[in-house]
Amino acid sequence: MAESELQPHPSPDRAYAGGTSHAHPSPKEYVRIGAILGLLTAIEIAASYTIGGAALIALLLTLAIVKFSIVVMWFMHLKFDDRRYARFFVAGVALAVTLFLIVLMLSRVFLR
Amino acid sequence: MAQASIEHGGAHDGGGHQASGGAHETSTGLPNTKLAMWLFLASECLLFGALISTYLLYRGTSAEGPYPADVFDIPYTSVSSFVLLASSLTMVLALSAAQRRDIARMRLWLLTTALLGMTFVGGQVYEFTSFYHEGLKLSTNLFGTTFYVLTGFHGVHVTVGILMLLSLVGMSSADRLPDDPSFPVEMIGLYWHFVDIVWIIIFTVVYLIPTGSPSS
Numbered sequence: 001m002a003e004s005e006l007q008p009h010p011s012p013d014r015a016y017a018g019g020t021s022h023a024h025p026s027p028k029e030y031v032r033i034g035a036i037l038g039l040l041t042a043i044e045i046a047a048s049y050t051i052g053g054a055a056l057i058a059l060l061l062t063l064a065i066v067k068f069s070i071v072v073m074w075f076m077h078l079k080f081d082d083r084r085y086a087r088f089f090v091a092g093v094a095l096a097v098t099l100f101l102i103v104l105m106l107s108r109v110f111l112r
Numbered sequence: 113m114a115q116a117s118i119e120h121g122g123a124h125d126g127g128g129h130q131a132s133g134g135a136h137e138t139s140t141g142l143p144n145t146k147l148a149m150w151l152f153l154a155s156e157c158l159l160f161g162a163l164i165s166t167y168l169l170y171r172g173t174s175a176e177g178p179y180p181a182d183v184f185d186i187p188y189t190s191v192s193s194f195v196l197l198a199s200s201l202t203m204v205l206a207l208s209a210a211q212r213r214d215i216a217r218m219r220l221w222l223l224t225t226a227l228l229g230m231t232f233v234g235g236q237v238y239e240f241t242s243f244y245h246e247g248l249k250l251s252t253n254l255f256g257t258t259f260y261v262l263t264g265f266h267g268v269h270v271t272v273g274i275l276m277l278l279s280l281v282g283m284s285s286a287d288r289l290p291d292d293p294s295f296p297v298e299m300i301g302l303y304w305h306f307v308d309i310v311w312i313i314i315f316t317v318v319y320l321i322p323t324g325s326p327s328s
Binding site: 024025026027030031033034037038041044045048049052056057060061063064067068071072075076077082084085088089091092093095096097099100102103104106107 | 140141142146147150151153154155156157158160161162164165166168169186190193194197198200201203204205207208211298301302305306308309312313315316317320321322
């Protein structure tokens with residue numbers, strides 16, 4: 001791997017956002033993050049065969065949220081970009097989660 | 113400058129700002145295209161939130177089979193999940209190459225991402241066909257209806273993403289991208305990663321969390 005690939009690269013935003021964003025991860029870091037995501041997925045699959053009941057549901061939902069956050073923060077660069085992007089996206093996620101929770105409360109689906 | 117206010121308009125924004133990557137000023141200080149993309153993704157959260165909620169609402173309420181346990185092949189779907197996850201990695205590697213203006217490597221990673229996406233969609237088509245032959249049709253029961261609508265919508269999103277990736281490769285080959293192609297790659301990358309995070313939730317909620325015994 002070339003030396004330049006291992007260095008953090010400036011965000012494309014940097015050219016047009018007045019340097020409000022920080023350097024994006026290097027390819028090596030991206031690969032490391034990808035490996036972590038793969039490992040978490042493997043844990044999810046293994047857990048679905050070995051654990052049962054409420055513990056399984058809690059573990060699977062926690063792992064899904066962790067994976068979701070890693071992709072959004074690192075691969076979609078919300079960790080590095082202007083916070084206003086994050087506010088828009090979090091508003092959408094919050095509304096979706098509210099809808100999700102209302103459905104859960106009304107139907108108690110996980111108790112079935 | 114206290115707050116930069118420049119918009120990336122792509123290779124042919126009509127503004128005559130090719131030297132600065134087709135950029136022009138915006139009142140928010142953020143590129144409108146990127147802001148619009150994030151707003152679009154926020155609205156997509158609501159779409160998929162509604163579809164996932166509907167699936168959960170009717171989960172385990174089908175009066176007759178086939179039930180999820182009868183048709184799901186978790187090892188097979190797990191491989192598909194790894195494929196889609198890998199495509200997110202290749203997508204950021206394409207962006208990284210674009211930021212370095214390493215066009216050859218950018219095209220390679222974009223094509224790899226598209227191929228992984230095609231593998232995922234091909235797997236989904238195979239899965240749907242297999243379920244159909246096992247008697248699970250769109251109108252068979254509530255599970256069939258909610259499952260096909262949710263995963264079908266996701267599959268359509270992946271397909272649209274593949275078309276955008278291939279268009280990007282085509283535009284790059286035709287030399288129709290700006291000198292710094294990282295902005296369009298980043299925009300399509302945002303969409304692609306969103307499709308991936310939706311699958312992270314679907315895989316957990318639909319496939320991995322076991323459904324209780326069907327209502328009698």
